[in-house]
Amino acid sequence: MSTITGAQALITALEHEGVDVVFGVPGGAILPAYDPLHDSPIRHILARHEQGAGHMAEGYAWATGRVGVAMATSGPGATNLVTPLADALMDSVPIVAITGQVPTSAVGNDAFQEAYTTGITMPATKHNYFVTDVDEIPQVVREAFHIASTGRPGPVLIDLPKNVLTATTTWREPGEISLAGYKPTVDGHPRRVKEAVDLIAEAQRPVLYVGGGIIKANASAELRRFAELVNVPVTTTLMGRGAFPDDHRLSLGMPGMHGTYTAITALQKADLLIAIGVRFDDRVTGKVDTFAPHAKVIHVDVDPAEIGKVRTADVPIVGDARRILTQLIEAWAGRETPDRHPWLDTIAAWKRDYPLRYDQQPDGPIKPQFVIEELYRLTDGDATLVAGVGQHQMWASQFWRFSDPRRWINSGGLGTMGFAIPAAIGAKVGRPDDLVYAIDGDGSFQMTLQELITAASEGIPVKVAVFNNRSYGMVTQWQKLFYGGKLSASVLGDDVDYVKIAEGLGCAGLRAETPDEVAPTLEKSLAIDDRPVVVELVVDPDEMVFPMVPAGASNDEVILGPDDLGALP
Amino acid sequence: MKHTLSVLVEDRPGVLARVASLLARRGFNIHSLAVGPTAEPGMSRMTIVVDAPELEQVKKQLHKLVNVVRITELDPATALEREIMLVRVAAPAGKRGEVLEIASIFKATAVDVGPSSMCFQISGTPAKINDFLDLVRPYGIVDLVKSGRIAMAREQKTKPGRLRAVN
Structure with missing residues (x-):
């Protein structure tokens, strides 16, 4: 058997996992891995910052459902990965990060570019590895991909000292995975499933409250079948947008702080929540004590720690969302689909009386x-939308009509500004035939804009809409509503020329300043396919996101619009 | 309220840090912690005494650690709990007899004697050790070290509360 280096074992192991692309930035300690990577069929995409590489791996994983891979060197390379790792942990995104480390003889000696990577990333990963034995590399890679992609998905980091990468070994085919402490539950307990079905049959005002777990489990088709079978309306959280089509008669839209009045109120009035792949996040529940006060709860999640964490479940079911939806459908067999008329009529009235609204004046600001x-109109909704974090993210989630899973990508849990550009790049690499449009704010854009160079130089034609309100819009919104209008450190006030930036970084740059310029400018952006496009949209800096439930307030206190601010405490 | 957790973990570098870090993240103070090998090769057992109002969520979070195999919360009323202590008591020549008398009641063994002090080794339940300490304290405690508490469930007639998952 021929002798190979640890680095060669690493790249071979990645090939065996089916990896087709690695997002990374090289450097001293990881250099040995970059040598065989150059000769591998695996494509390497050179990010301009390791944070970008990490978000690209996330965007790739979101869009494809496969594990995204990021690579970085020791020290600052690894610490720059911490934000995407924490982001992936919060949003259950399967990524594997590979970091170089100083040689084992230098570990702990404050060597050049040394950081205690496994220590720093311990609370930001699902699991991590510090490899000291070159022979273990294939097995560790196999385990890392298994852990990242099964159960509740998440980020796994492998830290590889330089001398382990350069040491020689012979290829060892990784064996069966046997992790004594890691055996995710897949099937729901049959008795619990039966109890759930009985509750659903008895309920007068049930709501399906579903989130990212549906998308991670590829359970959208089963969800739709089930919702129609039991005739229960569905609200999709920020993480679950696209899990259920927005144009479906049973769709309520998004719940929570900036959700639709209908979704928020349906949850408040419900007598049963069928919660699947959701974690009762504070942005959804508002004040927990007053959230859905009349509802019994069926809580389905693959992570047992989510059940009962925020809200006690009357029927807890641990397992894979797709599998459990199938079990629920089977358990329902023989029952009739309820007509649920009074409840669905009430909901239809809310939808009619309290739609999402805004007021675009023809001669006013955009x-x-x-x-x-x-x-949406110009693309017929046939696009993947990738958002940064802030007002623009909420508007995109509210006003796009999602119809498919994995075509809405955003940073929900951690709320990472700067997510959009690199995540869009990763998504486009994963699904090159899809139109990938990033919706970004000017604040978010300025945090990772250098990755446009990556997009341009690697030939990844993403499109980026920059909603320029010359401020951190969500911060100014809170300051206007809750801090007496004192705009402390939130107005960017700069005269950045986004068209020039785009052109300077190898992209096309476009700008729209009036409402009548919006459609033609967007059309132009759709026509350019040989390079990335940045579209600056000079938008109304005074526009706020509504509806809004103030942080910590009860979901009974929805502020519907700027004319409804009398309700503020 | 103090809770005793018996945690079976894979014997890997960093496992202790993972467990300790998770408890710290929840703001729980570790009262005592003892780690050692088990009868199963490759496995270690941690006995952790934590001060916390309730542990359900922490137990679930601990289970998420890949290297944690099994968690059992032991009921202090029924579990076997033991500590070992070394205590050096001020005991000049004239006081040695009194101190030794107390020690013999508690089956504490004198392991070192010097001109001004004696060192005892005592093992037993945390309550017994505390009682012994209370009695020798008036003589003056020069130094003291305790092992972490170790604990084991008694053989049960009913099934022990093993926590694998919610259902």
């Missing part, structure tokens, strides 16, 4: 919501 609706 309203950001109008841009989302125009983009």
Whole structure:
């Protein structure tokens, strides 16, 4: 058997896992791995910052459902990966990060570019490895991919000292995975499933409250079958947008702080929540004590620690969402589909009386919501949307009509500004035939804009809409509503020329400043396919995101619009 | 309220840090912690005494650690709990007899004698050790070290509360 280096074993192991692309930035300690990577069929995409590489791996994983891979060197390379790792942990995104480390003889000696990577990333990963034996590399890679992609998905990091990468070994085919402490539950307990079905049959005002777990489990088709079978309306959280089609008669839209009045209120009035792949996040529940006060709860999640964490479940079911939805459908067999008339009529009335709204004047400033609706119209909704974090993210989630899973990508849990550009790049690499449009704010954009160089130089034609309100819009919104209008450190006030930036970084740059310029400018952006496009949209800096439930308030206190601010405490 | 957790873990570098870090993240103070090998090769057992109002969520979070195999919460009323202590008591020549008398009641063994002090080794339940300490304290405690508490469930007639998953 021929002798190979640890680095060669690593790259071979990645090939065996089916990896087709690695997002990374090289450096001293990881250099040995970059040598065989150069000769491998695996494509390497050179990010301009390790944070970008990490978000690219996330975007790739979101879009494809496969494990995204990021690579970085020791020290600052690894610490720059911490934000995407924490982001992936919060949003259950399967990624594997590979970091170089100083040689084992230098570990702990404050060597050049040394950081205690496994220690720093311990609370930011699902699991991590510090490899000291070159022979273990294939097995560790196999385990890392298994842990990242099964159960509740998440990030796994493998830290490889330089001397382990250069040491020689012979290829050892990784064996069966046997992890005594890691055996995710897949099937729901049959008795619990039966109890759930009985509750659903008895309920008068049930709501399906579903999130990212449906998308991670590829359970959208089963969800739709089930919702129609039991005739229960569905609200999709920020993480679950696209899990259920927005144009379906049973769709309520998004719940929570900036959700639709209908979704928020349906949860408040419900007598049963069928919660699947959700974690009762504070942005959804508002004040927990007053959230869905009349509802019994069926809680389905693959992570037992989520059940009962925030809200006690009357029927807890641990397992894979797709598998459990199938079990629920089977357990329902023989029952009739309830007509649920009074409840569905009430919901239809809320939808009619309290739609999402904004006011675009023909000669006024551009309203950001109008841009989302125009983009939807021009693309027929046939695009993957990737958002940064802030007002623009909420408007995109509210006004796009999602119909498919994995075509809405955003940073929900950690709320990482700067997520959009690199995540869009990763998504486009994963699904090159899809139109990938990033919706970004000017604040978010400025955090990772250098990755446009990556997109341009690697030939990844993403499109980026920059909603320029010359401020951290969500911060100014809170300051206007809750801090007496004192705009402390939130107005960017700069005269950045986004068109020049785009052109300077190898992209096309476009700008729209009035409402009538929006459609033609967006059309132009759709026509360019040989390089990335940045579209600056100069939007109304005074526009706020509504509806809004103030942080910590009860979901009974929805502020519907700027004319409804009397309700503020 | 103090809770005793018996945690079976894979014997890997960093496992202790993972467990300790998770408890710290929840703001729980570790009262005592003892780690050692078990009868199963490759496995270690941690006995952790933590001060916390309730542990359900922490137990579930601990289970998420890949190297944690099994967690059992032991009921202090029924579990076997033991500690070992070395205590050096001030005991000049004239006081040695009194101190030795107390020690013999508690089956504490004198392991070192010097001109001004004696060192005892005592093992037993945490309550017994505390009682012994209370009695020798008036003589003056020069130094003291305790092992972490170790604990084991008694053989049960009913099934022990093993926590694998919610259902």
